Amino acid sequence: MKPIERCKALIARDREIISPATRISYFPLAVSRAEGSKVWDLDGNEYLDFLSGAAVTNIGHRHPRVVQAIREQLERFIHNTLAYTYYEVPALLAEKLAEITPGRFPKRVAYGLSGSDANDGAIKLVRSATRRLRILSFLGSYHGTTLGALTLSGISLNMRRSLSPLVPEIYHVPYPDCYHCYLGLQYPDCGLACVEYIRELFRILIPPEETAAFILEPIQGDAGVVIPPSEFWRELRALCDDHGILLVDEEVQTGFGRTGRWFAIEHWGIEPDVILTAKAIASGMPLSAIISRSELMETWSVPAHLFTAEANPLCCAAALATIEVLEEERLPERAERVGRTALKRLGEMMEDHDLIGDVRGRGLLIGVDLVRDRKTREPAREEALKVSWRAYEKGLILISFGRFGNVLRIAPPLTVSEKELEEGLGIVEESIDDVEKGKAPDEVLKQMTGW
Ligand SMILES: Cc1ncc(COP(=O)(O)O)c(C=O)c1O
Missing domain, CATH: 3.90.1150.10 (Aspartate Aminotransferase, domain 1)
Known part of the structure; x- marks a missing residue:
C-alpha cells in the first residue's frame, strides 16, 4: 500500500x-x-x-509555452475589465477563434468564465436573435450548473431537484444513443426514430416556427461518450434549415482537438450557427467563448452577457498559447x-x-x-x-x-x-x-x- x-x-x-x-x-x-x-x-x-482535469489539459499540464505566456502577461497587468476598457489579447484571441472554428461566415465572439455560462449565453443569444422562446435540448446531455445550463442538462435529477421553476420552454428529446437506445430500438433498423420523434413533436406539441434552437453536444461526453450516426446530423441540419431554427454546437468538452478534429462537429462537415467553447481553451485558466454568426450577436444588447472578469488577460494569453501549441504540434x-x-x-x-x-x-x-x-x-x-x-x-x-x-x-x-x-x-x-x-x-x- x-x-x-x-x-x-x-x-x-x-x-x-x-x-x-x-x-x-x-x-x-x-x-x-x-x-x-x-x-x-x-x-x-x-x-x-487519463482524466486531463475533465478534458481541460489537452496539451498536458503546465505546457511551458502556456506557463511563459501567463508569466509575460503577469508582468504587464492582471486585470482591467473588458466591460469598460479595451486591450489586445481578447481581440487577438477572438480573431483566432473565428479562424479555427467551422463556418465560413463573419463571426463575433462573447467571453465568459466557464462552460456553464457559455450555455446560459447561448440561451440568451438564440432567444434575442430569433425572438422565439422554445429551445430543444437532449436527454443525457450535460451543459453545466448555472441555472440555464442545468435546465438544458438531461443527465441527473440531483442537478435540478428542488430548484423549480427552472428556465421555461426548454424541452428534452432523445439523443441518438445507439448502444443504450432511449426508444429500445436498434440502429440502423430504427430508421432514426429519434429524429422522427422530433418531427412528431413539431407536428403535435411544439410549433417549429416558435422554436429558437437546438443546443447539443456533437458527441455527448458525460453521458458516456455517445456518438451519433452521420445521418442524424444531416437530418438535424435540414430540420433547422426548414424551420429557421438555429443549431448551437456545444463543444465545451469535445473542442480543441480532443476528438481528432479542432471541433467534433467537423467529423460530419456540419456548419453550426453558434459554437460554445470552454474547458481546454485556456489549458485550465477560467475562460469560455461563444462564437457565432455576426448577425446573431448584433441582436443582443449590452449588458446581456457581460462579466467583470470576462476575457481575463492571463486566461486569453494562455488560450493563444494553447492554440499555437495545438497547431504547431x-x-x-x-x-x-x-x-x-x-x-x-x-x-x-x-x-x-x-x-x-x-x-x-x-x-x-x-x-x-x-x-x-x-x-x-x-x-x-x-x-x-x-x-x-x-x-x-x-x-x-x-x-x-x-x-x-x-x-x-x-x-x-x-x-x-x-x-x-x-x-x-x-x-x-x-x-x-x-x-x-x-x-x-x-x-x-x-x-x-x-x-
Ligand atoms: C459538454 C459540457 N458542457 C458544459 C460543461 C460545464 O462546464 P463548466 O464546468 O466549465 O461550467 C461541461 C463540464 O463538464 C461539459 O462537459
Missing part, C-alpha cells in the same frame, strides 16, 4: 468546509503537482492522468492517430473481458461501457467504480461516468506519449481483470459517490 496520510488529512479538512455539491468523489487524490501527463499527490505518489491529428491505437487495444480487451460491453470514441475521447450481461446491456455501475478505484491504486487517474455511471472515461492529454498510453491501458486491463476476479472489495464503494 502506498502512503496517503497527507492526502487523507487534507480530505478530512476539505470535507468539513467545502460544500458537498461541488465534488463527485472517487478516490483520495489530493494533488500537489502536475506536469505533462503526470500528476503527483501530497504524499509524493505519481499518477498517469498538430495535436488534433495526433489525437486521431493515437486514439485509433487506443481503440484497437481496448477492442482487443473485449475478447478476454466480458465486463466490457462496448468501446467507442473519437480521437482521445473514449468510453469503455461496462455491462453485467452483453445481451441485456445491463450497466455495471458498481463494477466501473471499482475499476476506477483499482486503477487509482495502481497509479492511474481514471473515472467512470455516463448516464448509468458505468462507462470508463479514457481522456489523457493529447500529448500523452505512446509508452504512457500503453502503460495506462495496461492498468485499465489489469483493473478490469481484478474486478472480474472479485479482488476489489465492496468496502471502497462507501467512499465513492460517482456519477
